[in-house]
Amino acid sequence: MTTPAPASTATVDLATRFPGVVQLDARPDYTGFIVEKDSLLEVAAAIRDEFGFDLLSSVTGVDYAPDKMEVVYHAYRTSGGPGLAFKVQVPRIDPVEVPSLIHLWPGVDLQEREVWDLLGIKFSGHPDLRRILMWEGFEGHPLRKDWKEGFYEEDVKPFKSRWPQGKFAMAEDLNPFGDNLTFPKNFEPEKWIPEGEALLYGALARYTVENEDGISSDRIVINMGPHHPSTHGVFRAVMTLEGETIKGLKPVLGYLHRNHEKIGERNTFLQNMPYTDRLDYFNSMTNNFGYALAVEKLMKIPVAERADYIRVIVSELSRIQNHFVFIGTLLNDLGAMYTPSLYAYEERELVLDIFEAISGSRMMCNYYRFGGVVRDIPDDVMQKIKDLVYERIPPKTDELDRMLSENEVLLARMRGIRMINAEDAVAYSITGPVLRAAGVPYDVRRADPYGIYDRFDFDVAVRYNGDLMDNYLIRIDEIRQSLRILDQAIRQIPQGPINSQKPAYQVRVPAGEAYGRIESPKGELGFYVLSNGKPNPWRYHVRAPSFVNVTALEKISVGTKIADFVVLLAMFDMVMGECDR
Amino acid sequence: MDSETFNLPQYEIPEDLRHAVAVTTLDRLYNWGRRSSVWPLMFGLACCAIEMIAAQTARYDMARFGMEVMRPTPRQADLLIVSGTVTKKMLPPIVRLYNQMPEPKYVVAMGACASGGGPFKEGYNVVAGIDKFLPVDVYIPGCPPTPQALIAGLIKLQEKIDRQIIKEASWYKRKVKDPNYVPVPILGPDLIDPRRAADIKAAAAQEE
Numbered sequence A: 001m002t003t004p005a006p007a008s009t010a011t012v013d014l015a016t017r018f019p020g021v022v023q024l025d026a027r028p029d030y031t032g033f034i035v036e037k038d039s040l041l042e043v044a045a046a047i048r049d050e051f052g053f054d055l056l057s058s059v060t061g062v063d064y065a066p067d068k069m070e071v072v073y074h075a076y077r078t079s080g081g082p083g084l085a086f087k088v089q090v091p092r093i094d095p096v097e098v099p100s101l102i103h104l105w106p107g108v109d110l111q112e113r114e115v116w117d118l119l120g121i122k123f124s125g126h127p128d129l130r131r132i133l134m135w136e137g138f139e140g141h142p143l144r145k146d147w148k149e150g151f152y153e154e155d156v157k158p159f160k161s162r163w164p165q166g167k168f169a170m171a172e173d174l175n176p177f178g179d180n181l182t183f184p185k186n187f188e189p190e191k192w193i194p195e196g197e198a199l200l201y202g203a204l205a206r207y208t209v210e211n212e213d214g215i216s217s218d219r220i221v222i223n224m225g226p227h228h229p230s231t232h233g234v235f236r237a238v239m240t241l242e243g244e245t246i247k248g249l250k251p252v253l254g255y256l257h258r259n260h261e262k263i264g265e266r267n268t269f270l271q272n273m274p275y276t277d278r279l280d281y282f283n284s285m286t287n288n289f290g291y292a293l294a295v296e297k298l299m300k301i302p303v304a305e306r307a308d309y310i311r312v313i314v315s316e317l318s319r320i321q322n323h324f325v326f327i328g329t330l331l332n333d334l335g336a337m338y339t340p341s342l343y344a345y346e347e348r349e350l351v352l353d354i355f356e357a358i359s360g361s362r363m364m365c366n367y368y369r370f371g372g373v374v375r376d377i378p379d380d381v382m383q384k385i386k387d388l389v390y391e392r393i394p395p396k397t398d399e400l401d402r403m404l405s406e407n408e409v410l411l412a413r414m415r416g417i418r419m420i421n422a423e424d425a426v427a428y429s430i431t432g433p434v435l436r437a438a439g440v441p442y443d444v445r446r447a448d449p450y451g452i453y454d455r456f457d458f459d460v461a462v463r464y465n466g467d468l469m470d471n472y473l474i475r476i477d478e479i480r481q482s483l484r485i486l487d488q489a490i491r492q493i494p495q496g497p498i499n500s501q502k503p504a505y506q507v508r509v510p511a512g513e514a515y516g517r518i519e520s521p522k523g524e525l526g527f528y529v530l531s532n533g534k535p536n537p538w539r540y541h542v543r544a545p546s547f548v549n550v551t552a553l554e555k556i557s558v559g560t561k562i563a564d565f566v567v568l569l570a571m572f573d574m575v576m577g578e579c580d581r
Numbered sequence B: 001m002d003s004e005t006f007n008l009p010q011y012e013i014p015e016d017l018r019h020a021v022a023v024t025t026l027d028r029l030y031n032w033g034r035r036s037s038v039w040p041l042m043f044g045l046a047c048c049a050i051e052m053i054a055a056q057t058a059r060y061d062m063a064r065f066g067m068e069v070m071r072p073t074p075r076q077a078d079l080l081i082v083s084g085t086v087t088k089k090m091l092p093p094i095v096r097l098y099n100q101m102p103e104p105k106y107v108v109a110m111g112a113c114a115s116g117g118g119p120f121k122e123g124y125n126v127v128a129g130i131d132k133f134l135p136v137d138v139y140i141p142g143c144p145p146t147p148q149a150l151i152a153g154l155i156k157l158q159e160k161i162d163r164q165i166i167k168e169a170s171w172y173k174r175k176v177k178d179p180n181y182v183p184v185p186i187l188g189p190d191l192i193d194p195r196r197a198a199d200i201k202a203a204a205a206q207e208e
């Protein structure tokens, strides 16, 4: 049985290093430090350079209505160990403003834009502070507690209209516009001039340039997406080209922004579990894991021993199928239309069969509960898992490896094309296989073990060239390591209860904050959950690896050829459900 | 389809010609051709798109129904499978894609989200069902619908195609140009449907 680690803050004494401007966060069950706004840059620089927290994992904001707002940072060491949370508090009077950390950690770029978009906290010094998930011209900052959407009924669930009486009303009937809409008073649609995308295009590299010979020429602006077969969903990149070389690039996100966090703050804690399935919809099993960890930390409850093993088994199975599909779609993007994907999906189907047998759904498993899992793995399914792990997947991995890794065309397209170097990868907060392929052996399973990952013997897959080929090979390495973990977990799994708690629709979560993070197949997946003792989280933030990784896209792509861009993008293994949330 | 099923039941074909000759209507022949080569737009929105991909793979093999040729461009597609959550930000591109598809064109709403908003209905950026903007031919329930469910939905679409009559088909009517054209929504302070501009103005004036 594992109990959640009590306080995951590293033992650094920031308060004595910076007397007067840094205080220990003394609120009960809060961790970290509160930094004075004016000294933030200085303190952050010390955190990075003196204390060695080089990876700024997450930036988010909290609206403590009615009086103050807070920006929360989580920093980690790439050498491993627990993290450090530091916070800045500002009065909730517009304009709410905090200095931007973009010059220390360029990886905060998109995250700060998100906080501005959703919470209306300005980051002074940010060079390109535009909305990111919503569009320019949208009214209000949706995650503020006093902002109400078109289908607003009540602050928290369960709604009185539905429970306990069981009446219902169509949300459309309750809204004056008859739809999910809110408009300011006396709004006149015909007079509206759309904001357009002038700001976006303004942020790109200059349109007309003069080359060395003094001839001025225009760059071509290309929009790729949101409908494009190789952008893996509704991702859009706007770029300026000179010939075939990319000169400027801005990602445009939000085409799948489903308001996960706003809905999550209205749901009860348990109601959020199925929503996490829909973040990275390839890996509902690992998404559940992160959220369960965060809430278990808050509730301070242990996890049943058998459930711990089950969690590892399903997570690693999920990682395997994810990487198979990754390889399939990568080959698709390289032009090997469909055949490799068909091979990949064959294995994925077998894993999904297991998920369906234990959870009832192929993709949206909703399998974890606080303190354990919801259903046990029956013996016959366990046998299927064994067959898969021992008989089926190893030869299939070898087969894939043999078919592809030495392939002439693949080598020509991928070898030597640099993705990112280690230093930049850390600065840009990249996590997951892309970071490890750049030579940084950082894997949350090893760096800051959660669940029972400290019991297993496995290697953190790492490659050192950081080119596209390494980014591809590392996926195969990881499949092999996952098989090793699975082998040990299957041997060691004990019998016993699968949940340390009684099944309940409503869990009691004491006030406090928790940051649960796991190594999802795409990178570090973090859940920042804040409870004030009520049945619903006060703040619920998802630190999605796809979203943070894509910050570096501009850095990576500028200077490469447009044909390589598709492959560079594929290497992030993005899932828009998680990226846009 | 073999000549046996092609043949209209009222017509007796002599025994020895049964494998060579069939008497049928133009509609039936025409619809048979169309229903057997529906080309969907290669267009994924969210989680449901993954099941749409799974439906094309070896285990489910949508190709059996003549639907495997996913076209990345709307100009070559007959069918728009709305596979996932439609957000307000994504709606203008979707409507534009739809408008660019040549007639006859069909829309399948795959999954709870596309059919009515699904689990994310209350979200401020979510459109509660694509049918508020596009005419939907088949709704497929599920979150996500399994590949089998998707295929069942597409078979329903084929049945619908079977029943269409050339003479009455809207896309051959000369009088109306572009009968299914949908005005592209505008992103304002919130989503503006140009067809409802007057309503919106009236309701906004009412607000207290």
Ligand code: SF4
Residues within 6 Å of the ligand: A278, B046, B047, B048, B083, B084, B085, B110, B111, B112, B113, B114, B118, B119, B142, B143, B144, B145
């Ligand atoms: S219906 Fe369910 S599976 Fe499909 S897009 Fe919506 S949330 Fe995802």
